[in-house]
Amino acid sequence: MSGQEDSHNPEDDTAERETWEEELVNSTNNSTGPNARSHTDIGEEEGEEEEEEREDEADVLDPSDLVETDLFQGLANGIRRERGTPDLLPFLAALVAEVSSKIEEQTALVSALSGDPLQDSARQCYELNIRRFRFLLASYHRSRIAKIDRYGAAILDSSELQQRCSHPELKYCIGQFVSKGRCLKDVVLKRLPTELQSLTQQSQLSPGMDMVGTPPLDGYVFVKLLRDAGHVPVEDSGSNMVLMEAGDIYVIKYCYVRDLVHSRAAVLL
Helix, strand or coil, X not given: XXXXXXXXXXXXXXXXXXXXXXXXXXXXXXXXCCCCCCHHHHHHHHHHHHHHHHHHHHHHHCCHHHCXXXXXXXXXXXXXXXXXXXXXXXXXXXXXXXXXXXXXXXXXXXXXXXXXXXXXHHHHHHHHHHHHHHHHHHHHHHHHHHHHHHCHHHHHHCHHHHHCCCHHHHHHHHHHHHXXXXXXXXXXXXXXXXXXXXXXXXXXXXXXXXXXXXXXXXXXXXXXXXXXXXXXXXXXXXXXXEEECCCCEEEEEHHHHHHHHHCCCEEEC
């Protein structure tokens, strides 16, 4: 043959074989080394993750933190009750006074610690706690004022509802009703016939105050018992009774558990 034969270098084969061996060793170490995980380890980890998920779900589904163990939880439950119930609940005078006293006490501590740079952490904790309680107090008062604005006429017409208000709330209710009535008369009612100028009746022929709104008490609510309540009637006739114990959760008409919510034996969810 006149053509020149291709030369073959055996050192190239040796280098290529060494490269394959190194890759094989590395892949074996990655799968069986100290950081490798067997099927058993993976299964155990998956089981632990599922158990943690179940624990998290149990924490969410079990509202055991609703038990009133401190001022913060008591006030938070008060807000939850006011927002969840259609009617105005009795004013929590003792709790509000205790929270206000705690705010004043911690405000004084903040003033005392403000000149000491070594107490900055403690002072910031007190300030955070003060802001937290002030926010809860404002939310509680706003929830009650919203009901007073909506059912002011019904509150002024019932001595029972008036007793549930604090003195400032009752004063606000009277002022709000008078101001609203004066505005309506000046803008609309004075232009109507005399028999149609009432704020509480559609006409003089109406049997009662048919224009005074009242809270709906027949709606269904989620309620949790904070302490044993015994047998509670769950029908208008009172023939059907249910034993309600602490920790029980019910979906029930609000009118059947109204007294329990008012007495703070139950809380709405």
